[in-house]
Each structure stands twice: as C-alpha cells, then as structure tokens.
Amino acid sequence: xxxxxxxxxxxxxxxxxxxxxxxxxxxxxxxxxxxxxxxxxxxxxxxxxxxxxxxxxxxxxxxxxxxxxxxxxxxxxxxxxxxxxxxxxxxxxxxxxxxxxxxxxxxxxxxxxxxxxxxxxxxxxxxxxxxxxxxxxxxxxxxxxxxxxxxxxxxxxxxxxxxxxxxxxxxxxxxxxxxxxxxxxxxxxxxxxxxxxxxxxxxxxxxxxxxxxxxxxxxxxxxxxxxxxxxxxxxxxxxxxxxxxxxxxxxxxxxxxxxxxxxxxxxxxxxxxxxxxxxxxxxxxxxxxxxxxxxxxxxx
Numbered sequence: 001x002x003x004x005x006x007x008x009x010x011x012x013x014x015x016x017x018x019x020x021x022x023x024x025x026x027x028x029x030x031x032x033x034x035x036x037x038x039x040x041x042x043x044x045x046x047x048x049x050x051x052x053x054x055x056x057x058x059x060x061x062x063x064x065x066x067x068x069x070x071x072x073x074x075x076x077x078x079x080x081x082x083x084x085x086x087x088x089x090x091x092x093x094x095x096x097x098x099x100x101x102x103x104x105x106x107x108x109x110x111x112x113x114x115x116x117x118x119x120x121x122x123x124x125x126x127x128x129x130x131x132x133x134x135x136x137x138x139x140x141x142x143x144x145x146x147x148x149x150x151x152x153x154x155x156x157x158x159x160x161x162x163x164x165x166x167x168x169x170x171x172x173x174x175x176x177x178x179x180x181x182x183x184x185x186x187x188x189x190x191x192x193x194x195x196x197x198x199x200x201x202x203x204x205x206x207x208x209x210x211x212x213x214x215x216x217x218x219x220x221x222x223x224x225x226x227x228x229x230x231x232x233x234x235x236x237x238x239x240x241x242x243x244x245x246x247x248x249x250x251x252x253x254x255x256x257x258x259x260x261x262x263x264x265x266x267x268x269x270x271x272x273x274x275x276x277x278x279x280x281x282x283x284x285x286x287x288x289x290x291x292x293x294x295x296x297x298x299x300x
Contacts, residue, residue, distance in 0.1 A: 055079045058108035124288030131282025138274035146260040153219040156211045194258035213245030
C-alpha cells in the first residue's frame, strides 16, 4: 500500500500560502493622489475612491518597530468614520504626502494614547493566555503516566539494513525491518536517553533478528490496520513508528522500565519549567491588564 507523499503535501501548502501572501500584497498596494483638496486612492491603475479633505477631522501617528528598523504610520480620520493608513516603509515620498495631507489639520493625541492603551491591553491579554496555556501544559506533564506492558506490542523481525544514528536537530535511531520496508522505526526524544546506543548499533547487523516493542495504538493503526489513522498520521507521520523497547536474543538495548524512569525524572522538570513560566506570563499579563484599564478609566 502506498502512503501519501506528505513532503509534497507540505510544499504544496507552502507554495499556496506564499501565492496568497503575494496576491494580498499586490492588491494592498495603493497610490494616493492629492489634487483640488481631494485624496484619490488608486489600485491596479484605477481610481478606487475619492475623499474630500474638508471631511478630514484629525490625524494620528504611531511609531512601529519592524524587522529592519523603526518606521512610522499615520492615519487620516474622516467624518464618515472611515480611516486611511499610510506607512513610511511603503512610500518614498511618505513625508511629503504626510505634510500635504495633515496641513492645517489637528493631530488627535488623545486617540493616539487610546490606541497605545488598546495595543498594550491586547499584548497583556496575550501574555495572560500564554501563561494559562503554560499552566495547562504543566498540569498535562504532571498527568503523564508510566508506560505499561499491556500498552505495548512486541514482535520480532530481521533488520533490512544497518541501524543508524541520525544526527539532526532532534537526534534519533533509525531501524528498518524486512517485513515492513515502508516504515521507519525510530527511537527518539527522551527514550533515546534510556537506550544503549553504541551496543545496539555495533551488535545488531543487517539481517539479524531483533524484537521491537511499540505502542499498541500504532500497531493496530499502522501495522495490522484494524483501526483508523488519526488525521495527522494520515498525512504527516504514517511512515514513522516510535519504538519503546528493543532487545535481541542476547541483550536488552532499550527497556520499558528505563524509559519510564527517564520520563519520571523529566516529568517533574517539565512541570516546574512550564509552571514557572506560566505563572510569570499570567501574573505579568493580569497586572498589565489591570494597569492599562485603570489608566484608561483615569483618562476618561
């Protein structure tokens, strides 16, 4: 059975996103022409809308920190409630346009302060949400249970190639089996710490018998296919199977008990890290929200 080429799917999705971003950038580029006290907005060479500058009631300015330095955005506010924004990193003659459009018009400092407060409020809300997510993550880490023998299916086969240690950003051991050539059996993540890596690689050669223990769910969905694959497995992980135990007729290279011992140690570290960052983000966010709201009420 052939599995979906998830690499092609990823690249297709990536190209689609890039194409949509380019299209959005093209349609968002506008030209502004000021004549006879009127502002004409031109897009794709055609006049899109014309504004009477006599209807302009105020303007605001904001400094923005971008990837390549700081730039300025100013906004025109009309009686109709409409707003036009222009950015200094988009137009070479930005400051000439700004001087022409804001001549004899009032700058709304109160609205600028309100916008800053709103931006600050949003930032602190995001901080609070990140903190909550970290605390949920901390609780989830604490709930991680030991792997039980009944959750693991062990089976034997012969290797179809040398066992490899793949040195990547996230290292892993790759095992290929003769009966399941389409699958990549991996020892990865924290389970790698519990593995006798050198012995496994040096002692098990191509064609040797080996016994692997894998999660019962993966065995049922991927190996014998009695259960349906999850959505992510359908497209991204259907060729990868995580190994929880490894042994030959002579030696144990990865024991379930060692995996559980490593996970137990890491569980409390993860809980502490997520918990501390969660509290910092959440308390900072709550304090910031309270401060901004108090400030906005005082200004009113």
